[in-house]
Amino acid sequence: MTDIIWGNGSEILSSDSFVLSVTHRKDGNKDNYSDVEKVKIVDVDIPGLPQDKSEWNAENLGSCTKDAFLKCEIDSRDESGILLAKVSHSGAGGY
Numbered sequence: 001m002t003d004i005i006w007g008n009g010s011e012i013l014s015s016d017s018f019v020l021s022v023t024h025r026k027d028g029n030k031d032n033y034s035d036v037e038k039v040k041i042v043d044v045d046i047p048g049l050p051q052d053k054s055e056w057n058a059e060n061l062g063s064c065t066k067d068a069f070l071k072c073e074i075d076s077r078d079e080s081g082i083l084l085a086k087v088s089h090s091g092a093g094g095y
Contacts, residue, residue: 003029003074006090009065015056016041018065043086
């Protein structure tokens with residue numbers, strides 16, 4: 001099963017990565033996640049973000065993720081500690 005965390009997007013790090021303020025963790029996650037995690041997007045389902053990753057930039061990523069409640073389905077963690085994840089908007093009540 002895939003580990004899942006939820007939280008609010010905050011600082012934009014690059015055209016495909018951001019800081020997530022983690023507020024919820026799925027029961028049964030295999031790994032532990034801190035209250036603040038760096039996330040690199042490997043797959044996405046966020047309205048307003050272009051489907052073509054080459055069109056992404058810090059500005060359009062920020063407009064779609066900053067202060068938004070996000071769901072991150074974790075693929076892995078890279079050697080620098082950044083989470084590689086599928087990111088989507090999440091309904092506040094339904095996670």
